[in-house]
Amino acid sequence: MTDPLRRRSLWFASAASAVLLTAACGGTTIDDAQDDGGAGPTGTADPNAEIPEGLAIDFLPKQLNNPFFDLVNEGGFAAVEELGGEATERGGTEATADSQVEYVNAASQAGSDVIVIAANDPDAVCPALNEARDNGAAIVGYDSDANCTDVFVNQSTNELIGRALADMISDELGGEGTFAVLSATPNATNQNAWIAELEEILQEDDYADLELVDTVYGNDDDLESFQEMQGLVQAHPDLDGVVSPTTVGLAAAARYVSDSEYQGELAVTGLGTPNQMREFVHDGTVGQFALWNPNDLGYLSGYTGAALQAGQITGAAGETFTAGELGEFTFETDGEVVLGPPMVFDADNVDDFDF
Known part of the structure; x- marks a missing residue:
């Protein structure tokens, strides 16, 4: 692994060190x-x-x-x-x-x-x-x-992760629009906590024009996550974006969107690894994502x-x-x-x- 992998420098530029x-x-x-x-x-x-x-x-x-x-x-x-x-x-x-x-x-x-x-x-x-x-x-x-x-x-902390997800989808949608969440398993304690934080943060005035319309689960399986992503756009034809707080789900969602009519129209963000997401960043499918x-x-x-x-x-x-x-x-x-x-x-x- 390269030197950056051994550095505890993975911080948000906007995160104040006092909350660490x-x-x-x-x-x-x-x-x-x-x-x-x-x-x-x-x-x-x-x-x-x-x-x-x-x-x-x-x-x-x-x-x-x-x-x-x-x-x-x-x-x-x-x-x-x-x-x-x-x-x-x-x-x-x-x-x-x-x-x-x-x-x-x-x-x-x-x-x-x-x-x-x-x-x-x-x-x-x-x-x-x-x-x-x-x-x-x-x-x-x-x-x-x-x-x-x-x-x-x-x-990380649930609050910081939830706020990261909220900030990224807000940035991608220009502060307004509808989005869905593609999560891992229904009982995953971490994803559920992050989604709960996301939902709470959305109540703040700065996010008043964002609406979370659905949450689905791909069970951290690539094919199932891909199918759930397909189902989301069929169920919500006017959907503006998707947040996936799981590396498997984010990669599957990005792959679906990159090969569809929604490429460039539907924002995709969440938690993923650089090696998984690099091609989707470079082809414009994903503007930003986050991970420790x-x-x-x-x-x-x-x-x-x-x-x-x-x-x-x-x-x-x-x-x-x-x-x-x-x-x-x-x-x-x-x-x-x-x-x-x-x-x-x-x-x-x-x-x-x-x-």
């Missing part, structure tokens, strides 16, 4: 964790504790062969390698809770020291995760949290899990730890550490990044 890492955004709090069977931040951290070599760290994405999670787990594997541990990726090709339960159980039975999971459902995976914890595993959520993780590595660095998200998650298992942190507010090349992080709230705000990509900078 200050908002609590739906991660597991100490009360939530205790209510739902999770450990929560307990005990006393020893920031000088050594991380033992040979930790077995398992990464469970929402699904395998998903370009976003491939990049996330690549960063996680790099962190585990630096720590002298052993990384394993487990999962199925469908983004279902039932599939994840199977692989959580497999990781637990294999003696995993740390399970890093992007949950497909906030509750359904918890019995298996709690059993894995009983077997000695530290449980770290990333991307999409479950209600029973020990800590959650949040890629997925490689860094996995990297931070790997270091967080190792620090948790070693006792350097418990996840309590105020604790700090060092995540390799990314530097020092602080738990601003119980049970949650934040990577940082996302960055907006457009024709001026999309070629500067390779992920």
Whole structure:
């Protein structure tokens, strides 16, 4: 990966540094964790504790062969390698809770020291995760949290992501028009939180002339997302734009629009990777999109899990730890550490990044 992938510089140009890492955004709090069977931040951290070599760290994405999670787990594997541990990726090709339960159980039975999971459902995976914890595993959520993780590595704050989506579609539509949302799965905690923030932000005066008319789900499947995009324009012939807060959905929506009569007429924006979206930016289908660095998200998650298992942190507010090349992080709230705000990509900078 190139140098920009190891920099915590993915900020909105308009985001004030004073808001960085200050908002609590739906991660597991100490009360939530205790209510739902999770450990929560307990005990006393020893920031000088050594991380033992040979930790077995398992990464469970929402699904395998998903370009976003491939990049996330690549960063996680790099962190585990630096720590002298052993990384394993487990999962199925469908983004279902039932599939994840199977692989959580497999990781637990294999003696995993740390399970890093992007949950497909906030509750359904918890019995298996709690059993894995009983077997000695530290449980770290990333991307999409479950209600029973020990800590959650949040890629950004819900408010900042929701505002990014609102700002981008507002820019693309000149501040007025109708748009729809093409999301991932109906139970995805992260997408649902971002959409809720988007809906709240739309109530502000600056967005009074924007109207969200529909929300559909492509289940993070390329073909299904493509078909849902087709269905949206058929159901709403006067639709002005689409926001997709998922990398699979955004790429599918852009591909549909780029080869249709709507190219240049229907605005498409959301969350995606530069490598996926580059051609659609250059052909004029997508004016701008946003994302945090997925490689860094996995990297931070790997270091967080190792620090948790070693006792350097418990996840309590105020604790700090060092995540390799990314530097020092602080738990601003119980049970949650934040990577940082996302960055907006457009024709001026999309070629500067390779992920």
